Amino acid sequence: xxxxxxxxxxxxxxxxxxxxxxxxxxxxxxxxxxxxxxxxxxxxxxxxxxxxxxxxxxxxxxxxxxxxxxxxxxxxxxxxxxxxxxxxxxxxxxxxxxxxxxxxxxx
Amino acid sequence: xxxxxxxxxxxxxxxxxxxxxxxxxxxxxxxxxxxxxxxxxxxxxxxxxxxxxxxxxxxxxxxxxxxxxxxxxxxxxxxxxxxxxxxxxxxxxxxxxxxxxxxxxxxxxxxxxxxxxxxxxxxxxxxxxxxxxxxxxxxxxxxxxxxxxxxxxxxxxxxxxxxxxxxxxxxxxxxxxxxxxxxxxxxxxxxxxxxxxxxxxxxxxxxxxxxxxxxxxxxxxxxxxxxxxxxxxxxxxxxxxxxxxxxxxxxxxxxxxxxxxxxxxxxxxxxxxxxxxxxxxxxxxxxxxxxxxxxxxxxxxxxxxxxxxxxxxxxxxxxxxxxxxxxxxxxxxxxxxxxxxxxxxxxxxxxxxxxxxxxxxxxxxxxxxxxxxxxxxxxxxxxxxxxxxxxxxxxxxxxxxxxxxxxxxxxxxxxxxxxxxxxxxxxxxxxxxxxxxxxxxxxxxxxxxxxxxxxxxxxxxxxxxxxxxxxxxxxxxxxxxxxxxxxxxxxxxxxxxxxxxxxxxxxxxxxxxxxxxxxxxxxxxxxxxxxxxxxxxxxxxxxxxxxxxxxxxxxxxxxxxxxxxxxxxxxxxxxxxxxxxxxxxxxxxxxxxxxxxxxxxxxxxxxxxxxxxxxxxxxxxxxxxxxxxxxxxxxxxxxxxxxxxxxxxxxxxxxxxxxxxxxxxxxxxxxxxxxxxxxxxxxxxxxxxxxxxxxxxxxxxxxxxxxxxxxxxxxxxxxxxxxxxxxxxxxxxxxxxxxxxxxxxxxxxxxxxxxxxxxxxxxxxxxxxxxxxxxxxxxxxxxxxxxxxxxxxxxxxxxxxxxxxxxxxxxxxxx
Ligand code: SRM
Ligand SMILES: Cc1cc2nc3c(=O)[nH]c(=O)nc-3n(C[C@H](O)[C@H](O)[C@H](O)COP(=O)(O)OP(=O)(O)OC[C@H]3O[C@@H](n4cnc5c(N)ncnc54)[C@H](O)[C@@H]3O)c2cc1C
Ligand code: SF4
Ligand code: FES
Numbered sequence: 001x002x003x004x005x006x007x008x009x010x011x012x013x014x015x016x017x018x019x020x021x022x023x024x025x026x027x028x029x030x031x032x033x034x035x036x037x038x039x040x041x042x043x044x045x046x047x048x049x050x051x052x053x054x055x056x057x058x059x060x061x062x063x064x065x066x067x068x069x070x071x072x073x074x075x076x077x078x079x080x081x082x083x084x085x086x087x088x089x090x091x092x093x094x095x096x097x098x099x100x101x102x103x104x105x106x107x
Numbered sequence: 108x109x110x111x112x113x114x115x116x117x118x119x120x121x122x123x124x125x126x127x128x129x130x131x132x133x134x135x136x137x138x139x140x141x142x143x144x145x146x147x148x149x150x151x152x153x154x155x156x157x158x159x160x161x162x163x164x165x166x167x168x169x170x171x172x173x174x175x176x177x178x179x180x181x182x183x184x185x186x187x188x189x190x191x192x193x194x195x196x197x198x199x200x201x202x203x204x205x206x207x208x209x210x211x212x213x214x215x216x217x218x219x220x221x222x223x224x225x226x227x228x229x230x231x232x233x234x235x236x237x238x239x240x241x242x243x244x245x246x247x248x249x250x251x252x253x254x255x256x257x258x259x260x261x262x263x264x265x266x267x268x269x270x271x272x273x274x275x276x277x278x279x280x281x282x283x284x285x286x287x288x289x290x291x292x293x294x295x296x297x298x299x300x301x302x303x304x305x306x307x308x309x310x311x312x313x314x315x316x317x318x319x320x321x322x323x324x325x326x327x328x329x330x331x332x333x334x335x336x337x338x339x340x341x342x343x344x345x346x347x348x349x350x351x352x353x354x355x356x357x358x359x360x361x362x363x364x365x366x367x368x369x370x371x372x373x374x375x376x377x378x379x380x381x382x383x384x385x386x387x388x389x390x391x392x393x394x395x396x397x398x399x400x401x402x403x404x405x406x407x408x409x410x411x412x413x414x415x416x417x418x419x420x421x422x423x424x425x426x427x428x429x430x431x432x433x434x435x436x437x438x439x440x441x442x443x444x445x446x447x448x449x450x451x452x453x454x455x456x457x458x459x460x461x462x463x464x465x466x467x468x469x470x471x472x473x474x475x476x477x478x479x480x481x482x483x484x485x486x487x488x489x490x491x492x493x494x495x496x497x498x499x500x501x502x503x504x505x506x507x508x509x510x511x512x513x514x515x516x517x518x519x520x521x522x523x524x525x526x527x528x529x530x531x532x533x534x535x536x537x538x539x540x541x542x543x544x545x546x547x548x549x550x551x552x553x554x555x556x557x558x559x560x561x562x563x564x565x566x567x568x569x570x571x572x573x574x575x576x577x578x579x580x581x582x583x584x585x586x587x588x589x590x591x592x593x594x595x596x597x598x599x600x601x602x603x604x605x606x607x608x609x610x611x612x613x614x615x616x617x618x619x620x621x622x623x624x625x626x627x628x629x630x631x632x633x634x635x636x637x638x639x640x641x642x643x644x645x646x647x648x649x650x651x652x653x654x655x656x657x658x659x660x661x662x663x664x665x666x667x668x669x670x671x672x673x674x675x676x677x678x679x680x681x682x683x684x685x686x687x688x689x690x691x692x693x694x695x696x697x698x699x700x701x702x703x704x705x706x707x708x709x710x711x712x713x714x715x716x717x718x719x720x721x722x723x724x725x726x727x728x729x730x731x732x733x734x735x736x737x738x739x740x741x742x743x744x745x746x747x748x749x750x751x752x753x754x755x756x757x758x759x760x761x762x763x764x765x766x767x768x769x770x771x772x773x774x775x776x777x778x779x780x781x782x783x784x785x786x787x788x789x790x791x792x793x794x795x796x797x798x799x800x801x802x803x804x805x806x807x808x809x810x811x812x813x814x815x816x817x818x819x820x821x822x823x824x825x826x827x828x829x830x831x832x833x834x835x836x837x838x839x840x841x842x843x844x845x846x847x848x849x850x851x852x853x854x855x856x857x858x859x860x861x862x863x864x865x866x867x868x869x870x871x872x873x874x875x876x877x878x879x880x881x882x883x884x885x886x887x888x889x890x891x892x893x894x895x896x897x898x899x900x901x902x903x904x905x906x907x908x909x910x911x912x913x914x915x916x917x918x919x920x921x922x
Contacts, residue, residue, distance in 0.1 A: 016658040022917040059662040068635035070662040
């Protein structure tokens with residue numbers, strides 16, 4: 001069963017930016033998770049691995065509800081983890097919520 | 108609130124393209140209804156020729172399947188012809204009685220084939236060539252009958268004749284003009300074309316006037332009789348003598364027409380609620396009959412229908428290509444020449460089957476015809492559209508882009524001759540066959556669309572020229588490169604780099620939010636293409652007012668290191684002028700060991716690269732290097748990279764100037780300078796040029812009496828030799844001239860334009876005018892450069908402080 005874990009304050013993620021969340025136990029648990037903050041303060045979390053060739057999405061550029069992968073420029077939807085057409089692929093997304101300015105991740 | 112209603116009459120290429128453009132920039136704005144007289148969804152009319160020739164099937168040429176209409180909530184009436192527009196009640200009425208009310212109406216009824224007014228023109232077996240029905244009828248006739256006559260030796264007529272011939276008919280083309288395609292070709296090219304078509308088995312009767320079509324016993328057409336009494340057998344007559352804009356419906360409804368529906372530059376008719384696009388339109392007195400200009404119209408109409416009100420259509424220069432396999436022909440603009448003040452350059456090689464003619468006026472290319480070798484057609488067309496001054500490349504212009512070594516990335520091989528299996532894009536491994544297939548099956552019309560769907564030309568871009576040629580040879584006259592300075596910056600906007608840059612300065616915009624709002628961006632916060640560009644324009648236009656936005660920088664510039672394929676980073680400390688010390692080397696060695704750097708490499712830029720550093724280790728390794736007096740080498744930025752030097756007069760027996768010293772001074776002056784693209788310099792102590800100054804953005808070569816300055820070199824994707832700017836005497840002058848040149852580039856270059864591309868666009872003469880002839884201006888430029896760099900700080904230092912540090916620290920959670 002997953003549970004909500006407080007990970008940081010909203011202010012710790014820059015608007016249109018992201019941070020890396022590293023679950024203890026690292027790779028065995030699937031590796032890093034990227035959390036993103038949009039211009040309107042929505043927060044999303046994706047597996048930090050681009051469906052194309054595994055690029056770290058946390059290092060991408062966030063715009064609207066998308067992030068552009070830093071390696072070869074695929075666009076990935078923040079809410080569903082799906083690559084924007086014509087590219088095809090998808091990466092795992094995680095539930096996140098913001099309460100009283102704090103960010104919680106379902107782990 | 109109910110949505111406003113938009114009705115489109117004419118389910119063809121221009122109308123549906125307008126809807127696509129509209130949905131792209133403002134989805135969900137209208138309730139859309141479409142009426143189309145043909146019983147098909149929108150298809151690519153252009154490709155009826157390959158269908159007739161048996162190279163494609165009707166199912167291959169559908170552009171928008173029924174699903175597309177459904178997915179976009181569009182009500183589609185196929186096989187229904189609109190009979191009446193009630194402008195008072197604002198509704199349209201179709202032939203089956205169905206009605207649709209509108210708030211905005213778009214008319215795109217295309218055109219109809221011109222049927223020669225001769226007796227017998229309505230006999231069975233006499234048709235025009237316009238739609239799927241006509242094509243089917245021709246294919247059927249070819250199965251049952253033998254003799255075909257095509258009236259009209261224009262593009263359409265020749266494509267029809269070629270197709271019928273391939274389907275086994277005996278075909279004669281009858282043409283009134285003195286040579287074929289007289290509206291596209293001059294006489295020499297026309298005759299060469301006729302010869303190769305005759306070799307394929309077609310027959311021609313030129314300067315023949317048709318008197319009547321003779322009926323046979325079956326009731327079907329049987330022969331064509333000419334004014335001079337000659338008569339030839341014909342079981343099928345295809346009229347391809349021209350098209351007439353189809354504006355009867357509009358005219359009948361009281362909309363002002365004059366050989367077409369008259370529209371203004373926003374594609375609006377005299378009734379402000381009604382817009383019109385396509386072949387049915389008369390814009391500034393011209394009705395276009397090719398797809399490229401119609402698509403430009405579609406874009407403008409969509410913009411106004413969306414309520415943005417910015418685009419204007421000001422007319423198009425068109426180019427044509429004949430889509431007959433094995434025949435290469437291209438023409439554009441005013442190719443006949445002979446006008447006052449115009450000159451011609453002709454290359455005629457009848458044995459090699461190549462003919463080229465270029466028409467030049469006031470040092471600009473105004474037209475051209477090519478036959479037999481059209482590989483450079485798109486390049487000439489781009490020069491023509493951009494109105495680029497060609498006097499500097501005039502001597503070799505006729506030999507094409509490969510010989511001129513022009514700006515931009517040439518595609519040197521001939522697209523049409525390449526095998527399908529040949530690799531076009533080396534970065535992404537895309538073959539010609541894949542590109543052609545995508546163009547045909549997905550209905551792609553622009554380089555951007557091809558990039559998106561195939562990934563070709565989407566990495567280093569060096570094959571873009573070749574991809575454009577493939578596009579041009581696959582879709583013929585439908586291809587139109589955007590005018591260089593009006594290409595939209597990205598999909599978020601209609602505005603070009605030029606327009607955005609100018610607006611930022613003229614309207615004093617200092618934040619990205621202001622740019623998005625004032626220039627009607629279609630996305631809330633841009634994308635990975637426009638945000639970095641705008642951020643650069645802001646900080647370079649208002650260095651002391653605008654704040655740099657880290658989230659608008661791509662990762663390398665945000666983390667001040669180069670991201671690697673495995674997500675680690677590389678660290679390149681600056682070595683001023685390529686010089687280092689034992690102490691620096693020791694500190695680098697220590698840092699490499701401490702952080703377990705897997706690879707240490709000497710770069711092509713005379714310094715040392717530590718590759719494979721983890722992101723969270725960056726602040727630490729930087730701190731160690733900073734402590735040893737080293738700073739960022741900016742090996743990652745659209746910024747000053749390196750100033751390479753040779754040993755110079757300090758040591759070399761041939762050296763005339765202190766190259767190392769000069770190089771270090773330049774590099775210190777430019778430290779932390781951002782630019783539209785990366786900037787590299789080199790200083791050599793004598794003309795032997797061991798620092799390779801000839802391929803740098805600014806190259807400095809010491810000579811006995813001072814220094815020679817070269818600008819606009821590039822050693823990358825396409826090597827460009829730097830051009831001589833001037834000779835100066837002192838070190839101070841080198842700094843001032845080089846600084847002024849770079850500042851001009853910083854202020855006027857477009858994002859991602861290297862100096863060589865910028866120089867190719869504005870011309871060396873312009874730069875000389877600003878740097879050499881305007882002494883005060885030069886000093887001012889140099890002054891502005893120094894002013895914008897007066898607060899330069901090492902980004903490695905600043906990134907280790909405060910908020911900036913956060914990006915390097917992962918958040919740990921126990922899960
Ligand atoms: C490290 C280095 C190769 C080396 O080991 O020597 C290098 C590495 C890269 N070059 Fe380069 N270039 C390096 C010298 C060059 C040179 C030679 C030079 O500077 O004298 C050139 C040709 C000269 C020129 O630029 O005119 C060069 C022309 C390019 C180009 C083509 C630029 C063009 O305008 O055509 C690119 C692509 C781009 O910038 O868009 C590029 C892009 C790249 C990138 C940044 C690709 C990328 O986006 O990731 C490479 C990063 C590798 C990495 O993982 O860190 N690199 N690159 C060199 C670093 C020099 C330095 O000390 O700063
Ligand atoms: C065989 C062929 C080859 C061509 N090759 C090229 C080429 O290589 N390059 C190039 O640039 N161009 C080419 N063209 C020209 C190009 O196809 C046209 O310029 C383009 O299709 C015009 O678009 P449009 O939307 O204005 O008209 P159309 O595409 O003709 O669309 C108009 C539509 O409106 C419908 N319509 C008309 N009146 C009504 C009404 N009252 N109610 C409902 N529907 C109505 C018509 O049935 C038609 O479907 C070619 C044309 C043909 C026929
Ligand atoms: S370092 Fe330069 S040449 Fe080498 S693979 Fe990377 S981009 Fe290509
Ligand atoms: S790894 Fe993300 S686009 Fe290639």
